[in-house]
Amino acid sequence: MSKFLLKCITCGKEFSEEEEEYYCPVCGERRGTLEVVYDFDQVREKYESSSVDLNNRGIWAFDFLLPFENCTDTPRLFVGNTPLYRNHFLEEKYKVSELLLKDDGRNPTASFKDRASGVAVLKAKEKSFDTVFCASTGNAASSLSGFAAVSGLKSVIFVPATAPAAKITQLQVYGSKILAINASYDRVFDLSMEIGMSKGWYCRNSAINPYLLEGKKTCAMEIAFKTKDRLPDFVFVSAGDGTVLSSFYKGFEDLMKLGVISKIPTIVGVQAEGSNAIMRAYERGYPFEPVDIEARTVADSISVGKPRDVFKACRYTQKHNGLFLSVSDGEILGSIIELARETGVFAEPAGATAFAGFKKARRLSIVNERNSVVIVVTGNGLKDLKSVSYVLPKVETLSPVKDAIEEALNEDQLHTKQ
Numbered sequence: 001m002s003k004f005l006l007k008c009i010t011c012g013k014e015f016s017e018e019e020e021e022y023y024c025p026v027c028g029e030r031r032g033t034l035e036v037v038y039d040f041d042q043v044r045e046k047y048e049s050s051s052v053d054l055n056n057r058g059i060w061a062f063d064f065l066l067p068f069e070n071c072t073d074t075p076r077l078f079v080g081n082t083p084l085y086r087n088h089f090l091e092e093k094y095k096v097s098e099l100l101l102k103d104d105g106r107n108p109t110a111s112f113k114d115r116a117s118g119v120a121v122l123k124a125k126e127k128s129f130d131t132v133f134c135a136s137t138g139n140a141a142s143s144l145s146g147f148a149a150v151s152g153l154k155s156v157i158f159v160p161a162t163a164p165a166a167k168i169t170q171l172q173v174y175g176s177k178i179l180a181i182n183a184s185y186d187r188v189f190d191l192s193m194e195i196g197m198s199k200g201w202y203c204r205n206s207a208i209n210p211y212l213l214e215g216k217k218t219c220a221m222e223i224a225f226k227t228k229d230r231l232p233d234f235v236f237v238s239a240g241d242g243t244v245l246s247s248f249y250k251g252f253e254d255l256m257k258l259g260v261i262s263k264i265p266t267i268v269g270v271q272a273e274g275s276n277a278i279m280r281a282y283e284r285g286y287p288f289e290p291v292d293i294e295a296r297t298v299a300d301s302i303s304v305g306k307p308r309d310v311f312k313a314c315r316y317t318q319k320h321n322g323l324f325l326s327v328s329d330g331e332i333l334g335s336i337i338e339l340a341r342e343t344g345v346f347a348e349p350a351g352a353t354a355f356a357g358f359k360k361a362r363r364l365s366i367v368n369e370r371n372s373v374v375i376v377v378t379g380n381g382l383k384d385l386k387s388v389s390y391v392l393p394k395v396e397t398l399s400p401v402k403d404a405i406e407e408a409l410n411e412d413q414l415h416t417k418q
């Protein structure tokens, strides 16, 4: 018997891996997202004979809960087991019992997306594809690009031409075929589906490919394994399409079914004010009819007006009493600087969004002083230097004269914490 099935999140119909690749043919691309459902007898047997060696294996240490019979020949790029830092400065400043920062910008291509790309390329190889494609605001693209490179696959990447320069350069360096299109991410996504599918390439698009979420859920599982009987009360994570957010629920749920943990933290999906389509759908209540919008935010990675995993994200949030918050671009940019100065972790805008959401939740007393929190930083700050530079002063050029340099030193405070 197979280790898992794919289940439609709307009609509940189950498919074997061979029957359907991407989504339920009855419910369609967006409502018919498939979710991987495991046979827990098999999972338990594998888990009990496994040592969960995160240090040496990263995400593959969770092979018992990944959609492969055998995780052999995994890509030779280390993914996962990212640091979980405790930060006393922020604990004191915001008065919470424990504050942990999960730095997922430490993954090989510098974002959380590597967790999904590792799984996607292994699947593509298992299914004997030679070309993979995706549409992305930038990180999924550069991530797939790097993993395709190490796996010997060709990659075709559809991105909005407005993606940050560093992310596009990353694609060029890795040798992908780049299609930088003069349109929003939402439009680029639709075009990629039309073209990529007709070419018969393997699709690594959010929500369409059911295996991505399985890779992404390893972040929640790492948090659970590292905090064990002291699971945090809250987890804050940013949301665009909603797959990353859903993956936290799935990761904790799967571990609960396995009996590793006994509760699920309250998960807060944080969106940018100008790109809060999931939050809007959630506020309308079941069945969460999406209200697609024109997304506008400095946080390019979560600039999504037509979220592809809106149904799953809303259902999970309702089932587990989670919540959504939105924050302004000003709050996001300020949070990048504050996070860097208090913790040394430099986040890209979407990465700092979770921290901005935490601060708002604390202000609103959603989080209280007895609570412990984990804040997930999903991407590294070097990916987008331009956005944050707008809120920083220009660096003054000095003459190579001692007096001029000392004068500049006098004017400056050495520490400019916010």
Ligand SMILES: *Cc1c(COP(=O)(O)O)cnc(C)c1O
Pocket (backbone or CB within 6 Å): 111, 112, 113, 139, 140, 206, 238, 239, 240, 241, 242, 243, 244, 245, 301, 302, 304, 348, 350, 351, 378, 379
């Ligand atoms: C993709 C991404 C997100 C959000 O993920 P979704 O699945 O689109 O909600 C958040 N932060 C960063 C840095 C990302 O790259």
Ligand SMILES: [Zn+2]
Pocket (backbone or CB within 6 Å): 008, 009, 010, 011, 012, 013, 024, 025, 026, 027, 028, 032
């Ligand atoms: Zn269906």
